[in-house]
Amino acid sequence: MSTPHPRVLAFDGLCGLLALAVVLTHVAALTFLPRRTQPSSFDYLLWHFGAPAVDVFFVLSGLVVARSYVRRPALWPYTAARLRCLAPLGLLGAVLGLGLARPARCQPAR
The missing domain is CATH 1.10.287 (Helix Hairpins)
Known part of the structure; x- marks a missing residue:
């Protein structure tokens, strides 16, 4: 317990x-x-x-x-609980990062 x-x-x-x-x-x-x-x-x-x-x-x-x-x-319940907490935020961070980096990279060089 x-x-x-x-x-x-x-x-x-x-x-x-x-x-x-x-x-x-x-x-x-x-x-x-x-x-x-x-x-x-x-x-x-x-x-x-x-x-x-x-x-x-x-x-x-x-x-x-x-x-x-x-x-x-126990390893698997612990891992599953961590993934439930962290995966949505990690995915959101990756999407936001890619969304912000992509337009910035496409800017013409001066």
């Missing part, structure tokens, strides 16, 4: 903040203006805040996955 583990809402909030940090880092990198010779301290912080956020996000994700596996230790 599996032991129930209550959902830790702090993980959800922290993962959300970390994901926001990664998005802000990408926005800062994509909107960099090369005419400026010296980035501001805020620009520097935004550019370098994403990497540690990804590291912490992966550690928290590993903890969440481990707790999930403890609840459902």
Whole structure:
């Protein structure tokens, strides 16, 4: 019999903040203006805040996955549950990525 583990809402909030940090880092990198010779301290912080956020996000994700596996230790039920959760988001991300990358690649070179 599996032991129930209550959902830790702090993980959800922290993962959300970390994901926001990664998005802000990408926005800062994509909107960099090369005419400026010296980035501001805020620009520097935004550019370098994403990497540690990804590291912490992966550690928290590993903890969440481990707790999930403890609840459902049989391999196939665990795998099926993960696929039900992750496959729709993965498919959506792939479709959005292809939809955005395709028009950007078709732009004429200058």
